[in-house]
Amino acid sequence: MERSNRIEIESTVKALADSLVAASLVIATAESCTGGGIAQAITSLAGSSRWFGSGFVTYSNEAKQSMLGVPAGLFEPNAPGAVSDEAVRAMATGAIRRSGADLAVAVSGIAGPEGGSAAKPVGTVWIAWQFGSDIRVRRFLFSGDREAIRHSTILEALSGLLAYFPVQN
Numbered sequence: 811m812e813r814s815n816r817i818e819i820e821s822t823v824k825a826l827a828d829s830l831v832a833a834s835l836v837i838a839t840a841e842s843c844t845g846g847g848i849a850q851a852i853t854s855l856a857g858s859s860r861w862f863g864s865g866f867v868t869y870s871n872e873a874k875q876s877m878l879g880v881p882a883g884l885f886e887p888n889a890p891g892a893v894s895d896e897a898v899r900a901m902a903t904g905a906i907r908r909s910g911a912d913l914a915v916a917v918s919g920i921a922g923p924e925g926g927s928a929a930k931p932v933g934t935v936w937i938a939w940q941f942g943s944d945i946r947v948r949r950f951l952f953s954g955d956r957e958a959i960r961h962s963t964i965l966e967a968l969s970g971l972l973a974y975f976p977v978q979n
Contacts (some may be wrong), residue, residue, distance in 0.1 A: 815961050819851050822968045826852075829975035830861035830913075837971060838864040838911035840878055840901040842892065843919040843935060845869065847964045864909035868901065878904030893918050893930050895947050898938035906940060913941045913974065915967045919950075921959045935963050939970040946970065 830837065839848045849865030852858050866877050871892055874880040880900040883889055890896045901916035919935030926932035933952040938945060948970070952962040 815965075819961075819965055819968065820854070822965060822972060823851055823855050823858075826968055826972045826975075827855055827858065827861055829972065833975070835912040836861055836863045836910075837913045837915070838862075838866070838905040838909040839967075840866045840868060840898075840905040840914060840916035842867075842869055842874070842901075842917060843921045844917050844960050844963050844967070847960055848915065848917065848967050851964055851968065863911045864905070866901075866905055866908070874901060874904075878908060880904060891930075893920055893934055893936060895936055895938075895949070898936040899940075899945060899947055902938040902940040902945060913939070913971060915939050915971050917963055917967055919952075919959070919963060921956045921963075923956060933959050935959070935966075937963070937967050937970060939967075939974070941974050944974075 841848055846867045852862045868874040868877050871885045875882055878901050880897060884897050898916040898918050902914045905914035916938045920926050920930055920932050922932035935950045935952060938947045952959045
């Protein structure tokens with residue numbers, strides 16, 4: 811990862827840490843296409859155990875079901891599939907339920923270079939953020955190679971968590 815990209819992620823993690831510690835909240839991650847990259851970025855910061863509880867890497871559909879309780883029906887033919895609003899919502903909710911965290915972020919997407927389709931091209935990523943009953947979901951279409959797509963996903967996932975906290979002056 812480029813130095814500027816790493817610094818951008820590190821500064822976002824630091825801001826998130828400050829907000830979570832001040833609010834005495836704990837987060838969890840549920841990751842597919844990032845393969846644990848969000849949790850890795852978080853735990854690179856010393857002291858992250860005060861605000862980070864669990865990270866679920868659920869790359870396969872089976873792992874999403876067994877570890878997070880994602881309904882099997884989402885993976886049936888003609889169903890939304892793993893890269894969908896419905897899947898990341900279920901992943902975020904499952905991460906909170908299984909970990910006891912206050913907030914969660916869930917990501918699922920197609921980082922490439924293969925695996926895309928006309929309906930879901932490479933770079934399609936769904937992210938869900940959940941805090942209590944408030945759940946926010948957004949679809950992204952990132953560009954670049956696999957590393958660039960994963961970096962963009964990690965940064966957006968962290969930024970979305972930070973968005974739950976108003977800027978303090």
